Amino acid sequence: MGDSDSNNLTVVEQSAYLNRPFSYLFSILLPTKEQTSLLQACLWSGSRGERAWAEWREDIGDPARFLREDSDGVKGLLALLFHSLQDKNVSIDKEFQTYLRTAYVRDELRSKAYSRICRDVTSTLTSAGISAVLLKGAALAETAYPLPVLQHSHYLDILVNDDDLPRAVNVLTSLGFTGSSEPNGCEWKKYELVHESGLPLLLHRRLSALPFFQIPVEEFWARSRIQMISGVPTRLLSPADNLFHICGSVFDAERNDSLRWVCDAWFIIHHCPDLDWDLLTNCARRSHTALPLFVTVSYLADALKAPIPPRVLTQLRDAVSKASEIGLEAALFSVQTSSRGGLMKILRSCSDWRTSASVVQWALFPSPAYLRWIHDIRCSWLLPFYYPYRPLKFIVRQMWFFAKRHIYLLSRNAPQQEADLKH
Numbered sequence: 001m002g003d004s005d006s007n008n009l010t011v012v013e014q015s016a017y018l019n020r021p022f023s024y025l026f027s028i029l030l031p032t033k034e035q036t037s038l039l040q041a042c043l044w045s046g047s048r049g050e051r052a053w054a055e056w057r058e059d060i061g062d063p064a065r066f067l068r069e070d071s072d073g074v075k076g077l078l079a080l081l082f083h084s085l086q087d088k089n090v091s092i093d094k095e096f097q098t099y100l101r102t103a104y105v106r107d108e109l110r111s112k113a114y115s116r117i118c119r120d121v122t123s124t125l126t127s128a129g130i131s132a133v134l135l136k137g138a139a140l141a142e143t144a145y146p147l148p149v150l151q152h153s154h155y156l157d158i159l160v161n162d163d164d165l166p167r168a169v170n171v172l173t174s175l176g177f178t179g180s181s182e183p184n185g186c187e188w189k190k191y192e193l194v195h196e197s198g199l200p201l202l203l204h205r206r207l208s209a210l211p212f213f214q215i216p217v218e219e220f221w222a223r224s225r226i227q228m229i230s231g232v233p234t235r236l237l238s239p240a241d242n243l244f245h246i247c248g249s250v251f252d253a254e255r256n257d258s259l260r261w262v263c264d265a266w267f268i269i270h271h272c273p274d275l276d277w278d279l280l281t282n283c284a285r286r287s288h289t290a291l292p293l294f295v296t297v298s299y300l301a302d303a304l305k306a307p308i309p310p311r312v313l314t315q316l317r318d319a320v321s322k323a324s325e326i327g328l329e330a331a332l333f334s335v336q337t338s339s340r341g342g343l344m345k346i347l348r349s350c351s352d353w354r355t356s357a358s359v360v361q362w363a364l365f366p367s368p369a370y371l372r373w374i375h376d377i378r379c380s381w382l383l384p385f386y387y388p389y390r391p392l393k394f395i396v397r398q399m400w401f402f403a404k405r406h407i408y409l410l411s412r413n414a415p416q417q418e419a420d421l422k423h
Contacts, residue, residue: 024351025332025335025346025349025350025355025359026251026291026292026295026331026332026335027295027299028335028338028340028341028345028346028349029250029251029295029334029335029338029340029341030295030296030299030303031259031262031299031303033059034056034059034060034066035074035259036303036304037052037055037056037059038056038074038077038081039077039259039262039263039303039304040052040056040303040304041053041056041081041084041085042077042080042081042084042263043080043084043263043266043304044304044305045084045087045088046088049084049088050088050090053085053088053090063096064095064096064099067099073258073259073260074259075103075152076152076154076258076259076260077152077259077263078100078103078104078107078152079103079104079107079108079149079150079152080150080152080263081100082100082101082103082104083104083146083147083149083150085100104149107149107152108149110152111141111148111149111151113197113199114138114153114156114199115141115142115148115230116230117156117175117195117197117199118134118138118156118229118230119229119230119231119232120175121156121158121172121175121201122134122229122230122232122234123232124171124172124174124175125158125160125168125171125172126232126233128167128168128171130160130164130167130168130171131160131161131164131221131235132158132159132160132164132168132235133158133159133160133220133221133224133235133236133237134156134157134158134229134234134235134236135157135158135159135204135207135237135245136153136155136157136245136246136249136264137151137152137153137155137157137260137264138153138156138157138229139229139234139236139237139242140242140264140267140268141153142229142230143227143229143236143271144264144267144268144270144271144272145267150263151260151263151264152260153260154199154200155199155200155201155202156199156200156201156202157201157202157204158201158202158203158204159204159205159207159217159220160203160204160205161205162205165191165203165205168203169191169193169203172193172201175195176195176196176197177193177194177195177196177201178193178194178196179191179192179193179194190202190203190204190205190209191203205217207220207245207248208248208249208252208287208289209252210251210252210330210333210334211373212288212326212327212330212373213248213251213252213287213288213289213292213330214287215283215286215287220237220238220241223237223238223241224236224237224238224241225238238276238279239268239271239272239275239276240275240276240277240279240280240283241279241283242268243265243268243269243275243280244279244280244283244284244289244293246261246264246265246268247261247265247292247293247296247297247300248284248287248289248292248293248296249261250292250295250296251289251292251295251296251331251334251335251338252334261296262299262300262304265296265300265306266300266304266306269300269306269307269308270306270307273307277308277309277311277312280293280312281293281312281315281316281319284316284319285319288323288324288326288327288330290316290319290320290323290327291320291323291327291328291331292331292334293316294313294316294317294319294320297312297313297316298313298316301313325367325369325370326367326369326370326373329362329366329367329370330370330373332346332359332362333370333374343359343363346359347359347360363390363391364387364390364391365387368383371383371386371387
């Protein structure tokens with residue numbers, strides 16, 4: 001097996017007996033072995049957490065160096081790690097303790113500024129009569145985490161209605177937000193604004209960035225509820241919908257270079273012991289996300305021992321076994337376009353030639369239904385032209401990449417060559 005799938009053997013074994021082609025490759029999007037040990041040290045309490053910390057220290061050697069590299073957003077775990085080690089009364093060397101304490105204080109200041117901007121945004125939208133649902137980190141920091149500072153989020157994510165998007169953009173400009181362009185008409189695309197402090201705000205009209213992974217957004221609105229966030233009444237998703245969104249967004253073909261989804265899901269599950277698991281599995285079936293949810297929820301249950309009822313994994317596994325071929329292809333597309341994935345990484349992770357052949361076949365000759373979806377083909381007579389177009393596009397892209405790299409290397413070597421000639 002390749003390096004990626006060997007990091008998550010339990011998930012691989014569960015996925016393998018689904019008898020679906022290359023199903024284990026989806027574990028590429030999951031945390032690595034070292035990242036999983038770090039997450040265990042952050043999230044587990046008592047002696048179990050102490051053992052996880054000791055194992056992680058032994059695996060990586062120098063913890064400060066590992067964390068400074070900021071691999072896949074591990075720096076966002078510093079405040080949580082410091083809080084966890086303090087809570088477990090774990091003894092750490094003075095230099096590393098200073099490093100973590102400094103990061104914690106910095107995140108405290110950052111969290112207060114983040115909370116203030118969040119409060120201003122939600123109250124301003126409410127005053128303007130614009131319905132909005134606060135999503136992800138901003139919604140969970142005060143409702144699921146022990147302390148808001150422990151949720152290190154780089155964005156504000158807000159769900160608005162289609163018709164309200166232009167008005168929301170206009171209203172938010174009064175708070176110091178600017179947008180890079182006019183709101184587009186594509187309902188699947190999020191619109192990004194940036195606050196004068198540098199904090200990005202993403203306005204969503206759908207919970208998934210991929211049209212294939214959808215159920216009517218009106219259902220999420222109907223189940224949403226009002227809670228106090230930063231002293232302001234704020235609309236949030238129901239706990240089950242929140243968990244569905246967090247776990248499904250790992251396959252959303254957008255920014256997935258973060259471990260925050262694991263912490264968010266963990267604290268939702270522990271904060272809501274009466275969580276409606278039947279609602280989550282039903283949403284997974286209807287939105288064609290049974291495979292993404294099976295992979296991510298299995299990881300939470302296996303690697304982090306999250307208290308997830310066994311029947312939930314059984315229901316998700318059964319839904320995957322009955323999923324359509326295009327559902328499998330859509331999930332593979334998510335792996336291909338993720339910052340943690342890519343076609344070449346998928347191929348390198350294949351465990352045998354049959355799996356490699358299946359991936360190549362998908363890349364060159366996907367199903368007609370998949371092509372219609374991914375390229376938004378409205379006229380059937382255009383469909384045959386897309387089969388030669390895809391490999392040609394890939395070849396041109398690779399040639400352009402190698403040309404740019406060659407030019408870059410030449411520009412770096414030019415000064416040295418000139419110096420050699422002078423001597």
